[in-house]
Amino acid sequence: MRPLAPLLLVSALMAGPVHAEQDLLLGADMNTPAMTQAEMSRADIEAMIARADGKPLDLSDKALSGLDLSGLNLRGVNLRTARLNKANLRGADLSEANLEQAWFIKADLSGVKLVGPKMFGITAREANLSGADLSRSMPIGDFKGANMSGATLVDLRGGADIKNQSMGLMRAVFVSVNLSGANLKGANLGRSRLEYANLTDADLTDAVLMGSDLSGANLTGATVAGADFRNVDVSGARLVALKGQDSAKDWAARINVDRAITRARN
Known part of the structure; x- marks a missing residue:
């Protein structure tokens, strides 16, 4: 049985009164073989790589959950709507890949190279992306x-x-994501959802946060020089020991400033 979520996922990423993370899995049966099993083996994929002679693989809509694909060169691979839940992709190269509407729930993507991929509609809840390189990526999806x-x-x-009228309400969902020590220089997270995110010691230099929701987030020790805080909701956010605060943009234009935590607890 095919998962039902791709079309629902697009609408769930729209900004609105209903929170996105409540709807991204709506209509998807996560216990079906399509979401939990693999229809091919690592050996099958390695054979495909060998035959492709350097050309990108087409693994679109494949069931690949639970596979060990660690360390493979999958640059430019087409994984659109593929299911890789709980797959091991540690250290793999997925640069320039098409990951639109793909599923990576609880997948291991640590140390993965994800430079410039297509990631619209991706679902990567509870995935391990520690140390991964997502430079120039466009992760409009659920993390x-x-x-x-x-x-x-x-x-x-x-x-x-x-x-963009058709895309203007789409956003990234980084609710409760651990971004501690992450390098977010120049990142555009405008109108993104970052509630309860861990941004301790993260580098947000020149990042665009305009209109994003940082309620309950922890920014202790984060670098915010040049970051745009216009209309950022900081209700319950920990804004302690920030670096570069004096040069942050529109610092006075934050929302719910009186509810933010600005002093370290004894």
Whole structure:
């Protein structure tokens, strides 16, 4: 049975009164073989790589959950709508890959190279992306509870594109994501959802946070020089020992400032 979520996922990523993380899995039966099993082996994929002679593989819509694909060169691979839940992709190269509407729930993507992939509609809840390189990626999808500690997200484009009428309400969902020590220099997270995210010691230099939700997030020790805080909801957020605060943009234009935590607890 095919999962039902791709079309529902698109609508769930729309900003609105209903929270995105409540709806991303709506209509998907996560216990079916399509979501929990693999229809091919690592050996099958290695054989495909050998035959492809350097050309990108087409693994779109494949059931690949639970597979050990660690260390493989999958640059440019087409994994659109594929299911890789709990798969081991540690250290693999997925740069320039098509990961649109793909499933990576609880997958191990630690140390993965994900430079410039297509990630619209991706579902990567509780995935391990620690130390991964997502530079220039566009992760408009659901990463709730994921581990992105120490990840490189330079020039990431996760913010809503308000100039595009059809895409203008789409956003990244980073609720309860561990971004401690992550490099987010120049990242666009405008209107993204970052509630309860762990951003301790993260580098947010020149990041666009305009209109994002940082309620309950922990920014202790984060670098915010040049970061845009216009209309950022900081209710319950820990804004302690910030670096570069004096040069942050529109610092006075934050929302719910009176509810933010600005002093370290004794």
